[in-house]
Structures are given as structure tokens and as C-alpha cells.
Amino acid sequence: MRENKTAEKLISIITVCYNSENTIKDTFESVLNQTYSKIEYIVIDGKSNDNTLKIIRSYAAKFLARSISFVYVSETDNGLYDAMNKGISLAKGEIIGILNSDDWYEKDAVKLIVEKNKGRKFTIISGKKNKVNYKKKIKKTIDNKKEIHKYIRKTMPLNHPATFVHKTVYDKIGLFDTFYKLSADYDLIFRAYNAEVLFLFIDKPIVNMRNTGFTHQMKNLFTTAKEDQHIRVKNKVKWSNFYYLKRIGFNILAIVKNYILPKKLRM
Secondary structure (H helix, E strand, C coil), X not given: CXXXXXXXXXXXXXXXXXXXXXXXXXXXXXXXXCCCCXXXXXXXXXXXXXCHHHHHHHCHHHHHHCCCEXXXXXXXXXXXXXXXXXXXXXCCCCEEEECCCCEEECCCHHHXXXXXXXXXXXXXXXXXXXXXXXXXXXXXXXXXXXXXXXHXXXXXXXXXXXXXXXXXXXXXXXXXXXXXXXXXXXXXXXHHHHCCCEEEEEEEEEEEEECCCHHHHHHHHHHHHHHHHHHHHHCCCCCHHHHHHHHHHHHHHHHHHHHHCCHHHCC
16 A cells, blocks of 8 residues: 655656667556655656657556656667766656666565665665566575675675665765766765765665676676776775776686586586
């Protein structure tokens, strides 16, 4: 049962998409079925040329029927994080979440975020994420690296798809740096840590993330490693070169495991 909206804070959810016709309905349905009511939903489409825009338009009435504010924009952009920044700039909610167009929330996700935040400002709240296969079967549940001070200099410590940011954080530290194509979320969290944001954690999965497969991930492994290194150097991390070489070594081992070893030898 949904709660009385008069007592609720407005929460903004942003979905960035491009040619997402095969997955975006699951994303939309998960927002529609939230147990928390006072939601503003913003969809930023990168001028899709498949049926994505048609699907977006078909859902407008469904969101209206659930009293969920629904806004969509369809235009070209300068990449993923530029599109996210557009959505954040449009957001009116007190807390902002970003839901990828091939992911979906658990039905209590927003409610859990609001309850954990308890009216605080200058916070980032994050939960666990489920990695699922093409049959939507959970393959692995991943927690955040909650001891931020131990991990922030090594790697991105949070599950970004399971993370919500209080608007006051963006107001103070700014939006995503579009210099980065794949690691702007890590840069944002590092800036938030430096600004002494309060990090809060939920010990439950709040988002389901499709595993797009290692072939897709491999294309980005070394770009992400390079961008992560740039962020560490910018933040004067003492052992930045060591962490970079460690990541490169891990990437090479992953490639060997997934592409070179015979299937019977893969773990």
C-alpha cells in the first residue's frame, strides 16, 4: 500500500537511454510499482532511432494514473554523463537517483532510501545490487565498500546504480565531469568524500543490474582503468601507479580467463 503523499518528500529518478527498446519497459514498471508515492520521473533519451521513444510516450498515461510526475526529453547529447547532468538539472526532488535503462528497482527501493536518509541533508545513500543474467536470474549480489576511507583511493567504492544523492550534494560539489566517459561516477564520489558528505548504507539489494556480458565489458576495461588513474592522480593518491598496474594486471587475467583458456578450464 502506498503512503500518504502529503507527508512525503519528493524523490527524483532519472533514466538515461538510447535505443533501449528491449529493456526499458522493465525499468519503467519498476518505477511505477514503487511502494513510495511522491516520485518525479525524468527520462533523457539520446534521440533513439528504434522504438524507445514510442515506448516512452506510451507510458506517460500510466505514470499520470499513478500520480507520478513524468518528464521526458529526446535530443542528442555529448555522452552518458552529459545526459545525466541534463536530468539532474531538471530534477526538483530532494533526493535524486539514477536508474539505467536496462536495470530495475526492487519495489521498496525508494522507500528504503527515504527511511535511511531520515530527513538529513548533504548525504549519499546506497544499497546492494543484484547482477542478473538475460533470464533475470540473480547471479551475484554485490555490497558497497562501506569503509569509504579505505577504498576511495583504490577504486570506486559504491554501487552507482543503487546510489541516491541528496540535491544539496550536487549544489555544493557540482555535477558529473563530462571529461570522463566511463568513470565520472567515481570522480563524483571522490569529490563528495573530499567534501565530507555523509555516506549511508542499506543492507538490502535495491536494484537489479543486467550483466551485459564480458565481451561488452572488455571494450571498456582499459579505458576505465586509465580514467580511474587520472582521478587518483588528480587527488594526489600516493600509490596511484601501483593501483593502476594492479588493475591492468587484473584486466589481462580476466581476458585470459574469458577468451584464451578452454571452457573446461574456466572457473
